[in-house]
Amino acid sequence: MTRMDVYLDNSATTKVDQKVVEAMLPYFTERFGNPSSIHSKGVEAREAVERAREQVAKLINAKPSEIVFTSGGTESDNLAIIGAAKAANSDESKRNAVVCSNVEHPAVLNTCKDLVASGFSFSEAKVNSEGILKTSEVQSHISKQTAVASVMLANNEIGTIQPVAAVAKLCHEQGALMHTDAVQAVGKIPIDVKKLNVDLLSLASHKFHGPKGVGALFIREGVKIKPIFGGGGHERGLRSGTENVPGIVGLGAAAKIAAEDLSNDIPRMAALRNRLISGLSGLSRAFLNGSRDQRLPNNANMRFLGVEGEALITLLDEEGICASTGSACSSKKLRASHVLLALGLADWEAHGSLRLTLSRFSTKDEIDYALEKIPKAVTTLRRMSPVWAKLERGEKIEDVKDGGHIH
Amino acid sequence: MAGTYTELVMEHFKNPKNMGQMEDADGKGEVGNASCGDVMTVYIKVKGDRVADIKFQTFGCVAAVATSSMVTELAKGKTLDEAMKITRADVAEKLGGLPPIKMHCSNLAADALHAAIEDYRKKASE
Numbered sequence A: 001m002t003r004m005d006v007y008l009d010n011s012a013t014t015k016v017d018q019k020v021v022e023a024m025l026p027y028f029t030e031r032f033g034n035p036s037s038i039h040s041k042g043v044e045a046r047e048a049v050e051r052a053r054e055q056v057a058k059l060i061n062a063k064p065s066e067i068v069f070t071s072g073g074t075e076s077d078n079l080a081i082i083g084a085a086k087a088a089n090s091d092e093s094k095r096n097a098v099v100c101s102n103v104e105h106p107a108v109l110n111t112c113k114d115l116v117a118s119g120f121s122f123s124e125a126k127v128n129s130e131g132i133l134k135t136s137e138v139q140s141h142i143s144k145q146t147a148v149a150s151v152m153l154a155n156n157e158i159g160t161i162q163p164v165a166a167v168a169k170l171c172h173e174q175g176a177l178m179h180t181d182a183v184q185a186v187g188k189i190p191i192d193v194k195k196l197n198v199d200l201l202s203l204a205s206h207k208f209h210g211p212k213g214v215g216a217l218f219i220r221e222g223v224k225i226k227p228i229f230g231g232g233g234h235e236r237g238l239r240s241g242t243e244n245v246p247g248i249v250g251l252g253a254a255a256k257i258a259a260e261d262l263s264n265d266i267p268r269m270a271a272l273r274n275r276l277i278s279g280l281s282g283l284s285r286a287f288l289n290g291s292r293d294q295r296l297p298n299n300a301n302m303r304f305l306g307v308e309g310e311a312l313i314t315l316l317d318e319e320g321i322c323a324s325t326g327s328a329c330s331s332k333k334l335r336a337s338h339v340l341l342a343l344g345l346a347d348w349e350a351h352g353s354l355r356l357t358l359s360r361f362s363t364k365d366e367i368d369y370a371l372e373k374i375p376k377a378v379t380t381l382r383r384m385s386p387v388w389a390k391l392e393r394g395e396k397i398e399d400v401k402d403g404g405h406i407h
Numbered sequence B: 001m002a003g004t005y006t007e008l009v010m011e012h013f014k015n016p017k018n019m020g021q022m023e024d025a026d027g028k029g030e031v032g033n034a035s036c037g038d039v040m041t042v043y044i045k046v047k048g049d050r051v052a053d054i055k056f057q058t059f060g061c062v063a064a065v066a067t068s069s070m071v072t073e074l075a076k077g078k079t080l081d082e083a084m085k086i087t088r089a090d091v092a093e094k095l096g097g098l099p100p101i102k103m104h105c106s107n108l109a110a111d112a113l114h115a116a117i118e119d120y121r122k123k124a125s126e
């Protein structure tokens, strides 16, 4: 097979749609005004921002007034959680606890942990071995002290979809706010904030074919949060700073396309993804990480025992395939990703994980190319692996949890 | 990805030298553990006082594989005393450098070689 460039890392970021680029371009040069200016250049920019707000609102069945633009997923998560925590703590309820799941993105996990320094208590609800949060587990973490709970709609590594509506119900019964990080879910599954019943929802443009550095936070009408930036009071006082007009226009255009194309994209991505999973499951000691069914249609996360992730990614990169791994061999004490460990996998099992994420631009030829190259790369690495040799001899691999190792 | 490694590191990773198991090894050194993501086994065959043959098996990242390959090249044909003097730094230097963040796994290669020689000497003195 001739060499191809195959991008299967769409959970990291996506290609900006050409139509999105074209929508953005005039806002760099001709329509460069500041939306706060009173003159015509300003009005033109303001209109563009408000049009984008409608487009984003429509994608998630919200009102335009419920959308605040931010610099991306990380900022939306921070604004939602810190903003809600601060607001709850300053009203008479004095709620002082935050909760999130143990598979959240660091933008949520670290934000929650950091609130401990401001006097909040923090607890983590744990997913099961399928990577799914059970409502009974969440329930034990939510009380009248909870200011905000944050449970992601879809996981960035294993693509598992959480029962967000059920968690929102539990939160509301206790008077707590519910936030969901929907950064990976937008453009991959239908999203309706009314059905999800969440108070706050984060999204990021670059994960669904929009530009980087722009995102939005949905804040349900009537929900009070405090801003995290001091400044000129843009975005109804919730997010000061001159709006990133071209970025916001791009986000709006991407949202419009996502809303229009989703019903076609889902079955197409799912069929290709299923082809990928079935093909790779044929390898020996190869397993899917995370639930097979409660999963984004574009995510395949496989583990190949006896292989280390970075080495696998590098071999695939040499073949033109871009993918990612849950193994980050970069710190002194190498740990596998917290998401894979949360599934109950041993470190050494998690190190052999490969995340392949599709987009609406993925093709059957690309998947077939990946299905030819991935097994070859796995075999190459297994041939040099003493861990694989042990597995083949039926020996046990010790899982050293803490210390006791040489380096 | 390839950008973080020198061409020589990539070359050793893609086409590792002396890779494989050795059934009748005189000395065997295994270091690291699978939990950390890096395990290396070095096997040596000794003739006279020299490393006559050497092989390695590695489960690990690009740096781990490349340093394993390089250390076997450096040790092959050397006397045991000379091979014991090959340092972690020698291996990294011969590869044209390694990203600082990768030093932890790169150190394993020299350690595995030394462990194999010690294993041989222990067996020989028994």
Ligand SMILES: Cc1ncc(COP(=O)(O)O)c(C=O)c1O
Pocket: A011, A012, A071, A072, A073, A074, A075, A077, A105, A107, A152, A154, A155, A156, A181, A183, A184, A204, A206, A213, A215
């Ligand atoms: C689930 C999730 N949340 C938040 C983020 C952060 O988004 P951004 O990079 O736009 O700040 C990401 C992106 O990696 C993500 O996958």
Ligand SMILES: [Zn+2]
Pocket: A329, B037, B038, B060, B061, B062, B063, B064, B105, B106
């Ligand atoms: Zn390593």
